[in-house]
Amino acid sequence: MKTLYALLPGLLLTSAALAQTTPGGVRIGAAGAPDAAAILDISATGKGLLIPRMDSAARAAIPTPPDGLMVFQTDGRQGFWYATGGSWLFIPDKARAGDNLGNHVLGRNLVLNGQRIVGGTAAAPGTNGLTIDANGLVRLRTAIRPLNTYDNGAGLRLDDADAGLLVRTTIGYGSPTPPLSGQGDRLMWLSYYGAFRAGGVDGTQWDTGNLGFYSAAFGYNNLASGNYSLASGFRNTVQGSYSVTVGSNSFVDQTSSASAAFGNLCRVKGSYSLAAGINALARGRAAFTLGERCTADADNAIAMGRYASAGDRSGTFVIGDASVNDTLRASANNQFSARYAGGYRLYSNAAMSIGVVLNAGSNSWQITSDSTKKELVRPADGNQFLERINGLRLGSWNYRGQDPRTMRHYGPMAQDFYQAFGHDALGTIGNDSTINQADFDGVNLIAIQALYRQVLELKEENARQHQQIQQLQSRAASAAAAPAATNTAALEERLRRLEALLGAQAQR
Structure with a gap:
């Protein structure tokens, strides 16, 4: 203890000799005044400043650490920690952190200054990365494909993006020229048009002039120049507004609005029309065609099936089967035509x-x-039917509104027919405004059967009467023939007598 007391004066004298105190600062380890900007200026060779060392528990136990307090933590995340705002922050090691940014909240914008944000490691940094220009255009460039491979690994991936993806723009803002023109495969959102493109083209299908406002095209070589239009599939064209094509090699022209083409080689040339199938054409307003080589080439026309055509007749409905390769065509406006060789x-x-x-x-x-x-079959009284038929108003007539010179008809009135035959013992038959053809035929057959039976009865009666007449005629003939025979015998007897008398006289 005495030795320690003896050393203290020497240590104090040594420190005093090494430390130079000047107003506003202290310098240790070298002569002269401290740096003007430093409150403590330490100089040393082969030595350093040893910060207090402690484990994480000891650091955390420091009550209300003042801002700027620094320690070296010996366990867990080893390294320098400093206090700010009552909390401890870690100063990362550049060699281990590798990002040169530190683990902190930016206090100002991070300027890339023409550099990229790349992946990789400090020892082997990547070359493909993220760039942001002065206007805020974000690009991933330049992705270099390795030799002999079609997968360089570059791209954009959002895992577990529960909030979705939002891109907000305003139509008419931005450049009317797409960011990339000409052939190639790409994904594009065009703010100026509010349009979307995904797939590829071999020409100018996605260039300025072929971009409709609020349009979309997906697939290969699809053109959607109509406003609010959609083209999807292979080599489809939509020039009309509010229109759609899906399939391949199909077309909606610029005169069409709110029309659609689905399938292969389908064409629409008219508003509110639809062509679907293969080689289908809808040319007219509100025209509809569905099938193979069908043509609805008139307003409000419908052609369906195979080889069916409206024949330039409006308001027609034409349906064709697959029995032949010959087109069934309408022959008049507002006509229904159907061909089904197998029947109906x-x-x-x-x-x-x-x-x-x-x-x-x-x-x-x-x-x-x-x-x-x-x-519930019930027999009918044919004679009663004949009596009822006799009471019908039968004659010729025409429907109201039709030309009586060319549209006259024969037949009964539905009211009379219903009154005469509209009820049987079990229920109602027909109504008082129409006549069922099957019922009409049934009434006729019942009446014909009754007439035939009456004819049979008349024939039987006629046969009986004919037999009676024959019997009477036979009796009359017999009665007339008897006196004649008696007279003849008498004459013969008289003749024999006369001959005998004459013969006797001759012998004399």
Whole structure:
């Protein structure tokens, strides 16, 4: 202890000799005044300043550390820590951190000064990276593809982007010239047009002049120059506004509005029209075509199936089957035409047990009349039907509004027919404004059967009467023939007598 007390004066004298104090600062380790900007100026060779060392628990136990207090932490995240605002911040090691930025919040803008933000490591930094120009244009460049490979790894990827992706612009703002023109594959959002492009082109399909406002094109060689238009697939063109093409080699021209083409080689030349299938054409206002080589080439025309055409007739509906390669064409405006070589079936109930059939090659409708599909069959009084028919108003007439010179008809009135035949013992048959052809035929057959039976009865009666007449005639003939025979015998007897008398006289 005595030795320690003896050393203290010497140490104090040595420190005093090495430290030079001047107003406003202290210099240690060298003679002369301290740097004017320093409160403490330490000079040394082969030695340094040893900051207090402690573990993380000891550092955290310092109560209310003042701003600027620094320690060296010996465990956990080893290194220098300093206090600010009552919290501790770590000073990262450049060699280990590798970003030269530190772990802190920027106090001002980070200026790239023409440099890029790249990946890699400090020892092997990447070359492809992020650039931001003075106007805020962000680019990933320049991605260099390695030799003999088509995958350089560059791109943009958002993992678990639960908030989605938002790009806000205003139409008419920005440049009307796309950032890249000509052929090539790319993804583009064009703020000036509010338009989107994704895929590729081999020419000018995505250049200025071929970009409709609020339009979109996806796929290869698709052109959407109409406003609010969409083209998707392969080599499609949409020049009309509010229009769509999906498929390949299809076209909506500039005169069309709110029209669509779907399929291959489909064309639309008219507003509010649709062409779908293969080699389908809709040319007219509100025209519709669906199928193969179908043409709706008139306003409000519909062509469907295969080789069907409106024939430039408006308001027509034409349907064709696949039996031949010959086009079925409408022959008049507002006409329905259909060709089905296999026939037609029209059912009027869900079970498909009631309806009409036009078999292949036939020229009239056949109604369902299978006895196995009928029930509650009741016989009819044919003679009564004949009496009722006798009371019908029968004659010729024409429908109101039709030309009586060319559109006259024969037949009964529905009201009379319904009154005469509209009810049987079980229910109602038909109504008082229309006549069912099957019921009409049924009434006729019942009446014909009654007439035939009456004819048979008349024939039987006639045969009986004819037999009676023959019997009477036979009796009359017999009665007339008896006296004549008696007279003849008498004459013969008289003749024999006369001959005998004459012979006797001759012998004398």
